[in-house]
Amino acid sequence: MPVRLKRIAEPLSTAARTDTPPHPRLRPIESVILAPSQAASVLSHEMTRYCDGLVRGRSFLIAGHRGAGKTTMVDHVILDHQKQALRHEVRYKPLPVYVHGPLIFEPGDGQAGSAEGIQQRALIQVAQALHQAVAKEYSDRFHLLARQRHERRAADADELAELAARFQIELPEAPPAARLADFWRVAGAERDGVLFNAGHLLGPQQGLREMVALSGVSHVYQRISGKLEESETQGRSQGRKRETQGGVDLRWVELVKPLSALTAGGLAGGATVAAGHPLAALWVGILVAFGSGMMFKVNTTTSLNQERKIDRTFLPDLSTKTLHRVMPELFERLLAAGLAPVFVVDELDKVDDLYDHIHELLDTMKKLFAERAFTCLLTDRGFYEQLHVREEQERAGALAVR
Incomplete structure (x- = not known):
């Protein structure tokens, strides 16, 4: 009796997604069969509310033994809601963002164990993972759009395929907004976009x-991947100038000046000779001719200048310390584009003293990852039991103090 092995696709794999159907010549692919559980039902219910825009965020601690299927369960719920978004049954499409938990708590600087240090490292890891997830989502959709036009034998199918390849190459370099506009314009997606099919909500x-x-995701990625500097200069200038100039500036004056000077000098000298003083007549003629020439060179200039100039330079703080103010706005932009980020923080059981660190993380990041996004913290069963024991001890200590 032959044994046939079914082709099983993991959740969120390329074969399991409905927007990337397999090749028709290949055998059909089935999804992983999961046993129903109360935890999966609660998670699915809250994610539905999140993807419908009824709640702004939720936070879940998912504990279980290694290999129990924690990540598979979360991926299955995300995939199910992605399919619902493509069928227009929910408003937003969940975007899985995977964060490696130990990288948040690993020591590396002077503030390794402080709440501020954990917050900054968490934001950096989240920003990196978010950029990777968004880049993959956009690139996949561009390639899918090119394939759909190729199947319809559109005239611009080859051009769009080349455009999708260039987009995938340039995206890790955080292209500016003008370059992104070029991609959307060439793809003809300025109005309907590339993330969803026609008829979206x-x-x-x-x-x-x-x-x-x-553009917002790329800008944040520039902050964490290198030194980003930006300045804005504003200037204002006021001025007033008044100038008055008197003189003769006619070309015939150049001819009149020497003739007038000679005539005046000759008359003055003749008058002096008539008076009986020849030597004096010579000097009088020279002085009168020189003076007459100077009369035609007199200019009068009056100038008044007034100026006021003000320069202002604004240098925004683009360091990683300001990420906690930027991330909420970034989440809002993604939601407006139809993507609802779902953060999956895995491998937390590999963190030493997780109980102490997790409280610091939740205290500093609760408003962002529990109230502005959907977050799943995955750890082992031992941490969950330790959490219960410590809570009981703290409750007993509080009662003893009373």
Whole structure:
């Protein structure tokens, strides 16, 4: 009796996604079969509310033994809601963002164990993971759009395929907004965008919202991947100038000046000779001729200048210390583009003294990752039991003090 092995696809794999159907010549692929559980039902219910925009965020601690299927369960719920978004059953499409938990708590600087140090490292890891997830989502959709046009034998299918390849190459370099606009314009997606098929629930100008979201993610990625400097200069200048000039500036004056000087000198000298003083007549003629020439060179100039100049230079703080103010706005941009980020923080059981560190993380990041996004913290069963024991001890200590 032959044994046939089914082709099983893991959740969120390329074969399991409905927007990337397998090749028709290949055998059909089935999804992983999961046993129903109360934890999966609660997680699915809250994610539905999140993807419908009924709640702004949720935070879950998912504990279980190694190999129990924690990540698979979360991926299955995310995949199910992605399919619902493509069928227009929920408003937003969940975007899985995977964060390696130990990188948040690993020592490396002087503030390794402080709440501020944990917060900054968490934001950096989240920003890196978010950029990777967004880049993959956009690149996959560009390639899918090119394939759909190729299947329809559109005239611009080859051009769009080349455009999708260039987009995937340039995206890790955080292209500016003007370059992103070029991609959307060539793809003809300025109005409907590339993330969703026609008939989505987000309304017109979807392409513009997608560019705004991707530009914000790229800007944050520049902060954490290198030194980013930006300055804004404003200037204002006021001035007034008044100038008055008197004189003769006619070309015939150049001819008149020497003739007038000679005539005046001759008359003055003749008058002196008539008076009986020849030597004096010579000097009088020279002085009168020189003086007459000077009369035609007199200019009068009056100038008044008034000026006022003000320069202002604004240098925004683009360091990683300001990420906690930027991330909420970034989440809002992604939601406006139709993507609901779901952060999956895995491998937390590998962190030493997790109980102490997790409280510091939750205290500093609760408003962001529990109230502005959907977060799943995955750890082992031992941490969950330790959490219960410590809570009981703290409760007993509080009762003893009373």
